[in-house]
Amino acid sequence: MSSANQTAVSPANRLAPAIRDAIAQQMRGDDRVLFWGEDIRTGVMSTSQGLVDEFGPERVIDTPISEGAFLGAALGAAANGLRPIVEIMYSSFFYVAFDQLVNQIGRARYMTDGQVTAPLTVIAATGASGFAAQHSDASYPMLMNAGGLRIVFPSTPHQAFWLTRAALRSDDPVIVLNQPALAGAKGEIRDEPMELGDVEVTTHGEDVSVYAIGLMAVRARKVAKRLAEEGIGVEVVDVCSLSPFPVEAIVASVRRTGRAVVVDEARLACSAASEISATIAEAAFDALEAPIERVAVPNVFIPYAPPLEAHVIPQEADIEAAIRKVLA
């Protein structure tokens, strides 16, 4: 058994494999780590692919379609000596297990005044991927509001590796979200550890801060790159840690630029975008030179047909338009 403290950086240079590598490293170093979820032996979601070959079906466990029971079981197991990892295929499926996730796992520690420690990690894909309304929610705003859960949502292999690793080492329940559309996204994993709660300024600029999450951060970076050629300095703050909410890091960037655009694949009402905007309006109002623009999914659902789906999910053009608006 190799040491749990090794700091080998993953050889993966794609996002989902980086998560899987972080999991594999942790499982190698710690027998108490079990991984369960639906069809994870097959590795339906690329975050579990191949793990059963190394760790066997005693540690990589296919579950029935009973998300409530197996999430709740993770709480009991985590509080009693295991460190379970649970895969929920899509974050829309949290809803069938919502009580267990938010009303049990998320608050067992608080309600018992710290007597329960539940080191468990939930891995889930989030965001649209052609499966229409019931699969596609970016459901993290609800979880942010529910409280008690640490939530990270990496948009690069680097973030994915380090944040998953940090999640697995945390003694709190942590949710690691990942975007199906970014499963194959490429990028180097640098030898610069990240911690839960970190956000990353991935593009520097002086004119406007763009706060963005997941795939939206990828799109924001593309827009930033294009606008840089025009001489517009866009600072992209990749809000890869969502809960607890990273107030200081959010406020810092807009204090420098004076303008903010917030991009979110969640529905607008009570979204992460709204939280970011409200935080700025409260804590950096004096620095603001323009209204804060939110770019999010309108209050409809993700439709099936590709042109419909594209219409409701923020595209690069939408982000660019919002930037130009706050700069006007």
Place this chain on the structure above:
Amino acid sequence: MSSANQTAVSPANRLAPAIRDAIAQQMRGDDRVLFWGEDIRTGVMSTSQGLVDEFGPERVIDTPISEGAFLGAALGAAANGLRPIVEIMYSSFFYVAFDQLVNQIGRARYMTDGQVTAPLTVIAATGASGFAAQHSDASYPMLMNAGGLRIVFPSTPHQAFWLTRAALRSDDPVIVLNQPALAGAKGEIRDEPMELGDVEVTTHGEDVSVYAIGLMAVRARKVAKRLAEEGIGVEVVDVCSLSPFPVEAIVASVRRTGRAVVVDEARLACSAASEISATIAEAAFDALEAPIERVAVPNVFIPYAPPLEAHVIPQEADIEAAIRKVLA
């Protein structure tokens, strides 16, 4: 059977009885209205008290503790000729039925391109009432984010009567929230109908807009009254309709006053308060003379002991402090 169109105003002058009266009137006028939920024959929640005596156990139906099944059944029944009313005792119990509520009921119409019409009303208590973390969530921000549901949350008997009546006459799924602490709140029911989507400016003032919901609106009004004596003009906007989100009404008040405080019994992150604040920061920025202050539950849970509960739930003093801050 009396006419469904009668406009008799309820004789009740308390909040929960006003909801119950609106239900009774609708049941009198329309045989298709059935009411089901846990212990509603007994009228555990005062919103159902006494209904079984008038309408019998065939229309006022005790259910098993299977919120998912009986909420989902309401969808099927509503789409097939009934107009069910469902009581969920506390809005924290939505979580055990969350998929049915948000992923089925809320989006059946959209997914089928309008083929499904589901005239159903959900009645639920919300907010803290001494039952600690698992009962006390003000869970509407999650439902606002989930989309597809109309949500109202009256803080006076007048609002309660008219908004419940409107809910019952709507062909959409509507959630009527009510606050246990306000069940006995008194007030006249005026002959001025309200519609879903309405908010109510309950106190007029020129210096600052206070947006508040449920019990928080009651507290805000008390503070407004006190500050009026000091010559401070507080406009209280009682946000008694939460979804679809009433953007115009929200923006109108702050455009007059230039300052805003938002009070919410939900946890801060991705709260209704955040949505209101972000909306203002986006759509009324030019009118703003001060940062927008949010007063909400911090990102902990509602604890049991009364001094702890009081510490995390916004009190009049907290509201007053925020008002003075934005006026400073």
Place this chain on the structure above:
Amino acid sequence: MEDRQELVEKHGDHWLRALTDVRVFELQLAEMHKAGSSVLGAVHLGIGQEAVAVGVAGQLIPGDQITVSHRGHGPMLARGLDPERMYAEILGRVSGYCGGKGGSMHIACPAEGVAGANGIVGGGIPMALGIAKAAKELGTGNVGVPIFGDGAANTGAFAETLNLAAVWEAPVVFVCENNGYGQFTPTDAVTGGPGIFTRGEGFGVPGVEVDGEDVVAVHVEMAAALERARAGEGPTLLECRTTRWHGHHEGDERYAGEYRPAPSREGDPIKRLAAEMDELGLEGGAKAEAAEADSRKRLEAAMEAALAAPEPAPETAMTGVYV
């Protein structure tokens, strides 16, 4: 109840055509996927399971409603939906049943007895109970029929609904298509107890196990359950044992030795019916061939028409949440 031979004589021709329609409808999607179509999203096919669709949904009457899972094309077709509009929905066209908003997993047409499909395993079961409750209250004599997989039998939604259906003595027929797998996991590996059909008993819902590759058997047991339901005698749970020939969705056929062997196609419900008809001198084989040719012709035309339909206008995504 008529005996088996009588049933085959009476319904055999129709069943053969109906089974073949379902088969060919899905084969065309499979072929399209295999050909690398860029316009086809993920589709979950029930090839091999046609006898459940036809035996169950084929004998419903106007006003009865089914709710189906992500793998619901068969029951929908057997219930009478228009293949062209189904294809159009699957292809995200404006002429689809849901204007392209739903896709394969959300085809619905309540007016024709398909209350909804579901992306959430088990998600449509409670709705079917509500349909039955409305039928009972309004005295229509209709039923609600949730059709779901073996995987759904492990969801809380299923158990809660069994109980409430029993308490309400609601006219529900629960139809479980046990095709041996939930996605890539063998049913037996994640399902306790002696059989899903036994799960109702503890909740007051009698259960029946039926050979789900035998359209006659499915028809007979479904007829009995419908009779019970319509007579006000309450719900029944039918477990239909069948086989999923293809992968969980097209393009995803992963097998894994003993844990997940490739399924046998021995039980082919079309071949079985045809053979039985042959034995009775009813020319099953010949009729099956004719049915296939006929299905092909009609369904190719349906597919062509669907492909020719335009995509929906992007702005339509913004409407339809509220009445």
Place this chain on the structure above:
Amino acid sequence: MEDRQELVEKHGDHWLRALTDVRVFELQLAEMHKAGSSVLGAVHLGIGQEAVAVGVAGQLIPGDQITVSHRGHGPMLARGLDPERMYAEILGRVSGYCGGKGGSMHIACPAEGVAGANGIVGGGIPMALGIAKAAKELGTGNVGVPIFGDGAANTGAFAETLNLAAVWEAPVVFVCENNGYGQFTPTDAVTGGPGIFTRGEGFGVPGVEVDGEDVVAVHVEMAAALERARAGEGPTLLECRTTRWHGHHEGDERYAGEYRPAPSREGDPIKRLAAEMDELGLEGGAKAEAAEADSRKRLEAAMEAALAAPEPAPETAMTGVYV
């Protein structure tokens, strides 16, 4: 298994004291409520149900964990928690098990084998399975015991957990306290099937019905289920038929004629045990009286100490979400 008489001879004295402790602990809360105490919030009492608490939780060993419902004082006391700290939590005092954050519905002390109580009906059942899973993986020989009401048997959480426990062959003993009511609704009015104990079978969990007012019977069936669990033979479901003497919570005793008659107190588990001991010449009646006097003394002191403890400092509400 020892015969009944041997068990009573061996454990009778202890059981009498344990049952009485549970009874008196709760009677004191009832009296306090009746006296109009302003410091007592809602409490759900299990007076009449003590035999389940003692028969089930009284024979667990260190490392075993129970999860209980909103009506969990009895099992917690029988598991060995300190009455003073329980009272303190119920009264919202800083010396309570959860520093006043939990209250009556959320008392917990995992270190002493009480993993948690629950405000959500059925909410603690999956956690108990996880406890059992950890015990199995770590080879501790311990068990997870979810104790829940008849109402919880209608939740999806219960059914899902039955199945997963069977699949995992986990050392779980499911204990259902069927006290005839869920809040104000008679169990029979909302519960299908021939008995909750039969609900496990379809999921692979054998069930036993037991007279839950007979501590000996509960002890015996629980012992058998524990043996199975610890031997790696998997989960068992125990339905204990008992009676809730008081209202759903104190101050809320609403009865409604035939639909909801006031419960009989005939089956009083303390009186029954005392009588049985008397018949065996074990002086049950006298011992019961002595036990009551003793319990009163100790528990009055516990209550006094709890009342004397300070309320928690308001700022403590802000801590304890994360490690």
